[in-house]
Amino acid sequence: MKMTGAQAVVASLQEEGVDLIFGYPGGQVIPLYDALYDSSLRHILTRHEQGAAHAADGYARATGKVGVCIATSGPGATNLITGIANAYMDSVPMVCITGQVPLSVIGKDSFQEADITGITAPITKHNYLVKKASDLPRIIKEAFHIARTGRPGPVVVDVPKDIFTTTIDFEYPKEVRLRGYAPVFEGKSSEVDAVAQAIAEANKPLFFIGGGVGAAGASQDFLRLVEKYQIPVISSLMGLGAIATTHPMHLGMVGMHGTVAANKAVMECDLLVGIGVRFDDRVTGLIARFAPKAKVAHLDIDPAEVNKNVFTHLRVIGDLQWSLPALEASLRKIFVEGQRSGGWIQEVTRWKEESPVAYQKSDDIIKPQFVIEELARLTGGKAVVATDVGQHQMWTAQFFPFHQPRTLITSGGLGTMGYGLPAAIGAQLGQPDELVLLVTGDGSILMNCQEIATAVEHRLPIKVAIMNNNVLGMVRQWQKMFFNQRYSHTRFANGGTDYVKLAEAFGATGLRAETPADVPAIIAKALETEGPVFMDFRVSDDENVLPMVPAGAPLDQIIEEVD
């Protein structure tokens, strides 16, 4: 069938089952937008390309589908960069289509030209510069295949303007042929048996889960293992929700702001089984003292993660949907009930009971942790929760109960302030029937507040809790704890911004809570108000995220109190 390159892009997206794309037009993608004008593909016009990238990311995390975004060449494409890097760090499947200047003027420093394949090479799973219009269907097919299979990630397809306008014979390829790309789904059973043996022999085994468990759709398989063999679980930020954080075997988040129980368990366990994790430095602290008494096993889809940060004794490379059931089957053969010398479960449970995450309650001033507890209480914990980055993110991880995978939408690896609002928009569009909450700070929300307009345009019922303390709280906390209370440039002077008016300026609802007594009523009111609601919680500006293991310290150096 004859069509233009632009029409071929649209047709290819439809072949891939895409129903929603995020983008922002500009000079070099006008032909693509012209083709979209006639198509049934739903396009969400964000107010900044960064918003489009994060929204595609949030959509992908909430649904498990590939997020798609479009930007024009040059500044449009460079505005996607933070969003692409964010998706890459957290292994989120995305296809980003960028316009490029016409082939004949590439390399001439043309107007709005940027070498986007060069710029994105370190932050994409793969990228393409399309040089022949007839390659478009194959390249888009490959892009989706690469983005969603194996360890997911973002793929960039850079399309020069004249490629969009060239007429081609469109035929969508049936299969992908890539000699250099064959992710292993089913790995070696001998590797699984070795881990099963180690689990059977261990006295203090510990499961450490990350984002891979939810991403692989292996939560149920994992839960069965936990319950059948009674092995305690710790989680990275990205792993929260893979199984319910309220599960008796769940010790909570590990690492810098992890629970005392989780961090102690790492120090004391004799077998640490990492599952879909990458042993990030925010988790491990000082590598040399990470899990000092343990043999380390690692189950992951990505062979390059094994042995990268932490020395690994046993590995199982393959999809968790294969390896976890295989591990259970292998254990069933060798594990004898009661062979584990007792006391481990009691020990970790005692730590958990002795040192829950806690904060100093107040009747006078709103504590941000209290707001999160109230959000959890009034929603029954049944929500998809997006966050931004900073103290509020850690408090959300600590105080909100996550029961399901894909319910915490947060920038884990890159730590991108400004991610939350566009990500919540993507999540809400992907899960229109779910309640979507955004927990953010006054610093983070301002970084992409233009997207309030997008939320209003589509009447998205996102409920936003702004932990407004007039300070950049996490940096301030470090200044307080490690920089002699020299609060260099972490206060928003002049009383900050009026977030109620900000919301109203965009046509959204703004509410304010000034005292703890206001909090439940404001949340209740927000939940029953249609459309996007922004709640301005005037919270304490001297609150610290605790417990805390200082950066680079071993996990048993836990600070539980700060004066």
Place this chain on the structure above:
Amino acid sequence: MRHTLAVLVENRPGVLVHISGLIARRAFNIESITAGYTEEADITRITIVVEGDNRSLEQVVNQLSKLVDVIKIVELTSEPSIERELALIKVKANPETRSDIVDIVEIFRAKIVDVNRETMVIELTGEETKIDALCEVLKDHGIVEMVRTGKVALSRRPGAAKETE
């Protein structure tokens, strides 16, 4: 220790950028890297010499393998293989010193490929250490400039690298 890797890649624009960029940003220690055509028109073979322990070698191989354009990586250090490098060395040579240089060239089985009134250009193919040795001797005469290709290597086994497991 040093490891020699044969990396077979798709012969596509940007593939060298992907590989060199990855090596740089992962802070791997690379001694040399060379690339060229192979018996298959759409495959380029890149020979990389990397310095490091087994764990860092594993990381280099695993990270490079993740690149979609990388088809196969074979470690040649662990198997019998032929390793060669080519050097062109421009050395100062006046009528008095020429015969001495010719003697040296003969001993090393190198070749003189150009001569003028002030210099000679010598071509030598061989293992790295042999080229190092020649350079050492020629230093006395004054090396004006030189270029080395970096190591290329081929397994002695009957099959091709692309067919190994």
